[in-house]
Amino acid sequence: MAGESASHIILFITTVLLASSVSAVTFVTIQKMTIDLEFRGKAISEYLATDFEIINDPSMIPQIDGKYIFYIKNTGNTIIPFTNETITVLINGSVVRFTTNVYSLKPGDVGEVIVYDDLNSGDHRITLILHNGLSKSLDFKVE
Amino acid sequence: MGFSTVAGFVIVVIASITIAGYLLHTLIDQIKDVSKLSKIENEMKLDIKNSDFEIVKIEAINTSPTTYDLTIILKNTGATTFDCEKFSILVDGVLVNYTANVSRLYPLGYSEFKSVNLEGTVGSTHRALVVADNGIREVRSFTVT
Numbered sequence: 001m002a003g004e005s006a007s008h009i010i011l012f013i014t015t016v017l018l019a020s021s022v023s024a025v026t027f028v029t030i031q032k033m034t035i036d037l038e039f040r041g042k043a044i045s046e047y048l049a050t051d052f053e054i055i056n057d058p059s060m061i062p063q064i065d066g067k068y069i070f071y072i073k074n075t076g077n078t079i080i081p082f083t084n085e086t087i088t089v090l091i092n093g094s095v096v097r098f099t100t101n102v103y104s105l106k107p108g109d110v111g112e113v114i115v116y117d118d119l120n121s122g123d124h125r126i127t128l129i130l131h132n133g134l135s136k137s138l139d140f141k142v143e
Numbered sequence: 144m145g146f147s148t149v150a151g152f153v154i155v156v157i158a159s160i161t162i163a164g165y166l167l168h169t170l171i172d173q174i175k176d177v178s179k180l181s182k183i184e185n186e187m188k189l190d191i192k193n194s195d196f197e198i199v200k201i202e203a204i205n206t207s208p209t210t211y212d213l214t215i216i217l218k219n220t221g222a223t224t225f226d227c228e229k230f231s232i233l234v235d236g237v238l239v240n241y242t243a244n245v246s247r248l249y250p251l252g253y254s255e256f257k258s259v260n261l262e263g264t265v266g267s268t269h270r271a272l273v274v275a276d277n278g279i280r281e282v283r284s285f286t287v288t
Contacts, residue, residue, distance in 0.1 A: 012147040019151035023158030030162045034169040041173035048180040051187070053278035057270060060236030071238055073231055075278040077183060108229035108276050110238060 047132050051076035054128060054138040055110065061140050070113045070126060070138075074105040082111050086131040091117055092124055191277050195221035198273060199253070203287040205265045211287045213239075213258045215271060219248045227254055229276035234261055235269050263287045 055073045056062075062069040070089075074080050081087075082105045089098045101112040113128065119142045129135040200216040213234065219225060227243035241258040248254040256273075263269055267287050274280040 008147070012150060015147040015151040016154065019154035019158075023155060023162075027158060027162055030166055034166060037169055037173055041176055045176050045180045048177070048184045051278075053274070055231055055233070055272070055274045055278070055280065057233050057236040057272045057282065060233075060270060062237045069237075071231070071233070073274060073276075073278065075276065077187075108226070110231050112238075 043132065046078060047134060049077040050080065050130065050132060050134050052080060052105070052128075052130070052134070052136060054126065054136055056138060056140060058138060058140040061142065063142075066116070066118065068115045068117065068119065070115065070128075071110050072105065072113055072128065073110045074107050077107055079107070080105040081131055087113075088129040089113060089115060090127040090129070091115065091119070093127075187277070190223050191279060193222040194225070194275065194277055194279055195219075196225065196248070196273075196275060196279070196281060198271075198281050198283045201271060201283050201285045203261075203263070203269070203285050205263075205287050206260070209262060209264060210260045211263050213261055213271065213285075215256045215258075215273065215283075217248060217254050217256065217273065217281075219250050219252050219254075222250050224249050225254075225275055227256075230256065231274040232256060232258060233272040233274070234258065236272075 051074075053073050053075050055071045072082070082100050082102055084099065087100070089096050097116045099114045099116075101114070102109075105111045115126075121142050123139060123141055125137055125139050127135055127137040197218045197220050198215060199218045200214075202214045203211045204214075205211040215232070225248040227246055227248055230241075230243070232239050232241050239258045239261060241256045243257075244255040245252075261269075265287050268284055269287070270282060270284045272280060272282045
């Protein structure tokens with residue numbers, strides 16, 4: 001009789017431990033999933049709220065001492081981080097060296113991207129890629 | 144044996160309900176956020192579709208042998224209101240400072256933008272590009288008189 005009670009207690013404790021372990025593992029997995037989901041949700045939200053335009057006159061790109069100036073206007077609803085680390089500039093498909101005149105662009109603001117590149121006269125294409133992958137291009141002409 | 148099964152089952156059920164609630168709460172929050180921003184994005188697209196303006200007059204009067212003042216009059220030909228401070232004006236490809244006579248340009252309304260001390264002689268021809276806050280633009284050439 002006492003042996004039967006002991007085995008019942010052992011079985012009960014084992015069941016409780018097993019159920020708790022399964023619940024804990026499931027909870028941790030789901031928690032990781034929700035954190036990931038939250039992160040993705042935030043990234044999507046940010047992407048949807050971000051927009052910009054390269055507003056240069058395509059046939060008159062300002063040039064000072066071999067540097068070309070491109071004007072970027074924030075036409076979205078979020079602040080755009082605007083540094084060498086957060087944006088990428090391609091001209092005719094190749095990454096080029098550049099600097100910016102501000103660190104961030106508030107909605108409606110215009111920033112400058114100063115590109116150091118020798119461009120032959122003719123048609124070219126600049127592509128600007130933001131930190132979140134949003135990109136815009138402008139076809140322009142150099143006289 | 145029977146009590147152990149019931150206890151295990153109760154623990155698993157309570158944990159499952161807690162997890163489901165947690166997951167559902169996060170999911171609903173995320174869906175709400177994304178749908179709100181999707182709505183904003185659609186509104187922005189609609190805004191661009193309904194926005195338009197026209198350069199109705201452009202005048203460049205010389206003020207010294209090498210400089211001139213530029214006056215641009217815009218008409219809002221769309222159905223949305225523009226914030227005049229958020230326009231960008233480029234003359235010969237270069238961003239210039241300006242002042243506007245009104246802060247908001249309402250549908251069918253007019254606004255005067257002035258930019259002073261620009262470089263150019265009498266008879267020289269230039270190009271002005273006007274860009275609104277949502278990216279829509281108009282370009283016009285003009286001669287300094």
